[in-house]
Amino acid sequence: MTRLLDIRDLHVALPAGGQRAHAVKAADLHLEENEILCVVGESGSGKSLTARAVMGLLPKPHVHISQGEVMFQGEDLAKASEARLRQIRGSDISMIFQEPMTALNPVMTIGNQIDEVFRFHENMPGKERRARALKLLEDVHLPDPEQTLDAYPHQLSGGQRQRAMIAMALALDPKILIADEPTTALDVTTQAQVLKLIKEMQAEHGTGVLFITHDFGVVADIADRVAVMQNGLVVETGTTDEVLRNPQHPYTQGLMAAVPSLTPRAARARSEESVLSVNKLVKTYSSGGGLFGGKARVVHAAKEVTFDLARGETLGIVGESGSGKSTVARCIVRLNDAEAGEILLGGTDLRPLGRSAMRAHRSKIQMVFQDPFASLNPRTKVGKIIAQGPLLYGASTEEAREKALELLEIVGLDDRAYDRFPHEFSGGQRQRIGIARALALEPQILVADEPVSALDVSIQAQILELLDSIRDRMNLSMIFITHDLRVAAQVCDRIAVMRRGEVVEIGATEGIFANPQHEYTRDLLSAVPGKGWFASETAVAS
Template sequence: MPQDESMKDGIRIVPSAPPLLEVRDLTVALPDGADRPNAVEQISYRVEPGRITCIVGESGSGKSMTANAIMGLLPRPHVRVTGGSLLFQGQELLTRSEAEMRKVRGADISMIFQEPMTALNPLMTVGQQIEEVIRKTEPLPRAAMRRRIASLLADMHLPDPDTLQDSYPFRLSGGQRQRVMIAMALALRPKLLIADEPTTALDVTTQKQILALIREQQTQNDMGVMFITHDFGVVAEIADHIVVMERGKVVEEGSVDSVLNRPRHPYTRKLIAAVPTLDDHARTRPAETPLLSVRDACKTYVSRGGLFGGRREVPALRSVSFDLHEGEIIGLVGESGSGKSTLARAVMRLTQIDTGQIDIDGTPIDAPGLDLPSAIQFVFQDPYASLNPRRRIGRALTIGPMQHGVPRQEAWDRARQMLEIVGLDASVMDRFPHEFSGGQRQRIGIARALTMQPRILIADEAVSALDVSVQKQVLRLLEDIRLNMGIAILFVTHDLRVAATICHRLLVMRKGEIVEEGSTKEIFANPRSDYTRALLDAVPGKHWHKPQLEEML
């Protein structure tokens, strides 16, 4: 009998396989002055070989900090491990030197980062960056190296791998860049893959492909995967096991079925209650008065492919027409490259259309007498980048109205009123942006737009980077603003669940054209376009019906 087996009551006992990764009572301390003493405090969980463990929680819960501790990437000495163990295949990671950890990274443990455009070197080709990883253990000849890189890219289902490895990151789409990141992470066939929000900013169809790719590679290579996310749809789609974290502590852990369908902890129940579904639909009716009219808008981008390259034309808008009514929220949905952002920029006159007409209350937007900033305001996607870090909130909220002739005192009074509308105290006007959470910054961004007293808001992916609970609060806020102020909203999003929650009508765009238009309820119940059906089919977790929980928001 093998030594690792034993007998009990005549039955052979085979011990279970040891965990691939064991986080045991881990504590990571934050620097003095942080919002709490520890980023994570005495947390414990396991990642098993051949299984996907999803780590779920809001921003600040300690998910990414734990991943950085595992990779040995904490910004020491300001942030450091003060207690516990990190055991990889039974061996302690915390006592290894930096030279030893360099051997572990990539070869044994790899990480996919959230934003591939910042994780990839813009000055190196895709092939050069993958080669840099492979040469750590396999200094192959040039021809063999190219074949190996092409094989990796082909495994990621990327088109024309031989040519693509000579491309620079900026020439690739977001989904293609993310696939390159996965190829780099898997180049040395690691035993553990850490995926930190790898699909957050991706379209639903690209997201579905990436999730399927991670599952496929995990199965083929028998990897353990630690998948960090705040999206419960993704969790329902890919997880084998779930760990829920809140403010540095593990509050619930269990199988997918138990955590998603029978959550025990109030925090888990709150998160699940906040998840938007395809069954939610905006029910209030807007006014019938057309406020914004777009007629036959066309836009083609023209570029040249270098000194001897030919002329290249990319149609971004093809005869786009629609009306936005007073008090209405229209959802503009579609994949990257569908023309959503070009249309939004054209309405703001940040992009000039080639042909067509855009009117506000019957007045062309390029009419000399039209004060466009007072008619339309923009809420940007990234609440961290859209506020000047050196400018106090009060100044950020008043500079626009004052530049348009509003007296200083009136501008400050209006700013305080808008902060109250978005649920913030007037005392925040003396603080800087870095003192606020992402959700609070997004509220400030909305308040800044409202200080101009616009009639139309354009929200460009305004909630895509937010946690589900904060996302729900911002969506409720936009709905309250619409009801109380009569503002019309053009809501640009790739998340169909969010569109279902807040939008009265949808415009589905593909390659610069509106391929389907109608009420949200009708389109979700009976989509006519094959493209719309493909988008709905790609929504992560669409087969999971969240339990009826009392909301705790």
């Protein structure tokens, strides 16, 4: 019997002169009907290119299949003509992407885009096409399918857009669905719903699903079988149970160990001394209006947010996108101006301070940013990036240099980094540089805005460890913004849960995880992917 999809000895060649010759090397994978195969790996592992090779969507001619075959029901797609591939795409094999906003055409209604799929592949009257499209939207549980049909992509939420994408992908009842990180851009509660939907649709139609992800939690929730990729090689395959419960390859073992546990770590004694208290902070954003009036839209990003930060403690602020957690962080470091409330630091209210008055307090609160690629000036050498702060506050060139070198050592980088440019470093190393810059002014408080969400899971663990050790060593207090409850469980002493600008619950991490009071907190906790697979392995956390 021929398999649904059989990838044998697949090599995907990269342009000459790159870091590696092959993005994918000798990959052997297969997919049966009615099965979900998760291909999991870190960035650069070649998982996405494998998926694209199946679809014939490699960025040719720079990247191409140089060897091996992709057998789809006995037909080799690696050798198929462009016309044949076009026929197969959409009808036999379809794909959903990470970012539905960019994958959908912004100037076409959802209905028209689904209609297109039918028109290209099948011959049927307009009325029937509309009826089929409507049925599809119902199947993916979109509220009010009639209206959604006539909606433009920007009128839907991220989760709804991904549902519409799934509807489109399943329009012609394909035999294979390729999903490339379809839930990575979504909030955790939405992610849980979309994963459930994919699984449901897959079971209903008996589709084979090739699911690309970096998240072991998602793997645990959705996969029947798992293939682990590292640097273009498939290092381990097996059923979900085999791979997750008893990983054989050291790389898989490492990845599994790096997934933060949902069990909070042991509580530490909380200092009596409060270093920062935020009282009834209010911040609203308005958009629209403009020169000639018009009605402005007002969004409450922070509604009377109140919390205390004790010396040496890490306070986590968790919430989904749009909850206002980043706004609060930015108001505290005064990148944004809050409209009302108090930000008390050592008895001074920072909120009303003007730019020059604020300068004296700037050094006490420093920030670590989310995107390690955007947060360092690409034209400035690393040493100067770190030394800049002390220089501004009157240190001599020599002192600043020594400080920078010392900090490079603290964050675990070589002396030689001093004279290099940021682009010579990896994401994790850059985040270390960002941390060194924040520490250069010897702050009392470090505000970290999603410092690990752009990093691979193994690097993530290292950075979290670094932040922890620095906090203890320098007696820092930390405000840690994250959307990831696993990360929060590992670094935070206390957690504030935010939703739509409000703190709905605040308390010790253990309490929040063991006994969440607010309904929303419970929703968040139950939506964490891979619950029960990793939580039992508490030993990993240390």
